Amino acid sequence: MADNPFAVPVLTTDRLEIRRLVGDDLAACQELFEAIGWDGSRQDRADRAAWLTWTVASYDTHENLYQPPLGERAVVARDGGRFLGLVGYVPSFEPFARLPSWGGIADAGRTMELGLFWAFHPSAQGQGLATEAAWALIDHAFAAMAVGRIVATTTHDNEASVAVMRRLGMSIDRYDQPHPGLQVVGLKRAG
Numbered sequence: 677m678a679d680n681p682f683a684v685p686v687l688t689t690d691r692l693e694i695r696r697l698v699g700d701d702l703a704a705c706q707e708l709f710e711a712i713g714w715d716g717s718r719q720d721r722a723d724r725a726a727w728l729t730w731t732v733a734s735y736d737t738h739e740n741l742y743q744p745p746l747g748e749r750a751v752v753a754r755d756g757g758r759f760l761g762l763v764g765y766v767p768s769f770e771p772f773a774r775l776p777s778w779g780g781i782a783d784a785g786r787t788m789e790l791g792l793f794w795a796f797h798p799s800a801q802g803q804g805l806a807t808e809a810a811w812a813l814i815d816h817a818f819a820a821m822a823v824g825r826i827v828a829t830t831t832h833d834n835e836a837s838v839a840v841m842r843r844l845g846m847s848i849d850r851y852d853q854p855h856p857g858l859q860v861v862g863l864k865r866a867g
C-alpha cells in the first residue's frame with residue numbers, strides 16, 4: 677500500500693539502514709538486551725522471543741488497519757549489515773499536562789503521544805548512531821505520517837538517553853515524581 681502513511685519502509689541514513697525486524701534477528705536482539713543489562717534469565721529470553729514474534733506480525737497488521745506503525749525496528753550498518761540496535765515508535769501514555777511546559781496541571785490525566793524508543797549495543801554506542809537513527813524516525817513521522825509532535829521519555833538517571841534527546845533538539849521537561857514514564861520527557865514539534 678504505497679499511499680498508506682503507516683507503511684513500514686526501509687529507512688536509510690548515511691551510515692544506517694532501519695528495517696523491519698525478522699525472526700532471524702532473535703539472537704542479535706537477545707545479545708543486545710543482555711549487553712545493556714535488561715535481560716538475563718531464561719524467562720527474559722522467552723519473553724523476548726514472544727515479543728519478537730508479536731512485533732514481526734504487527735507491521736502488516738498495523739498497516740492493513742491504518743494504525744500507527746508502533747513497535748521496534750532493527751538498525752543495521754549499511755556497510756556490512758551488522759546488527760547495531762533497535763529504534764521504533766512507541767505509545768507514550770502519560771499525564772503529560774502535569775509537566776511544566778505542557779501546562780503544569782497537577783491532576784491532569786493521561787494522554788497518548790507518539791514516542792520514540794532507542795537501544796544500541798555497547799559496541800555501537802558513542803558514535804552518534806542512535807541519534808542518526810532517531811532523526812530518520814523523526815523525519816519519517818513528520819514527513820510521511822504528518823505527525824505534529826513526537827516525544828521521548830526516560831528515567832532521571834538515564835543521562836545517555838537524555839543526551840540523545842538534546843542532540844535531537846528536543847525540549848526537555850523533568851518531573852519530580854517516581855513515575856517512570858514522566859521523569860524526563862523530550863518533545864519535538866514538526867516544522
Ligand SMILES: CC(C)(COP(=O)(O)OP(=O)(O)OC[C@H]1O[C@@H](n2cnc3c(N)ncnc32)[C@H](O)[C@@H]1OP(=O)(O)O)[C@@H](O)C(=O)NCCC(=O)NCCS
Pocket residue numbers: 712794795796797800801802803804805806807808829830831834836837839840843
Ligand atoms: C541511550 C543510548 C541509545 C545512547 O547511545 P549513544 O551512542 O550514547 O548516543 P548517540 O548515538 O547520540 O551517540 C553520541 C555519542 O557519540 C559521539 N559521537 C561520535 N561520533 C558522532 C557523530 N558523528 N555524531 C554524533 N555523535 C557522535 C558523541 O560525542 C557522543 O559521545 P559521548 O556521549 O561520549 O559524548 C545508549 O546509551 C543505550 O542503548 N542505552 C541503553 C538503552 C536505553 O537506555 N535506551 C533508552 C530507554 S528510555
